[in-house]
Amino acid sequence: MGARQSDNQARSTVETSKVGKRGTIVMPARFRRKFGIEEGSLVIAEEREDGILIRPAVAYPIEIYTPERKAEFLLTNAIDEKDYQEARKEVRKMGLDPDQIEHFRPDQH
DSSP: OTTOOOHHHHHHHOOOBBBBBBGBBBOOHHHHHHHHHOOOOEEEEEETTTTTEHHHHOOOOOOOOOOHHHHHHHHHHSSSHHHHHHHHHHHHHHHOOGGGGGOGGGGOO
16 A cells, blocks of 8 residues: 555554464453453454454354254144144154144144
8 A cells, every 4th residue: 555554554553462372362451352352252363365364253142942942843833734733743753742832723823
């Protein structure tokens, strides 16, 4: 860019860190506070033409479905009586009692 810097480059702050064993980098506390990075936080290391960009990662929790929750989906999503009876069979194959699973029958929607 020559002698002129972009607004982002002019406002950025540079600090030096040391690389430890296994590639561990100690991030300056000021950066950790500013970007909400705490011990155990996920970060993304992205290869760039001029170096490595390290930034906070956003992680969304995922639901791990229990057999009971899967059974609830099968039973509740049945579209008609025939489909519902098939869902009940599938739930029994899972080793569960369909009558013990909280759900809505197709005629209750």
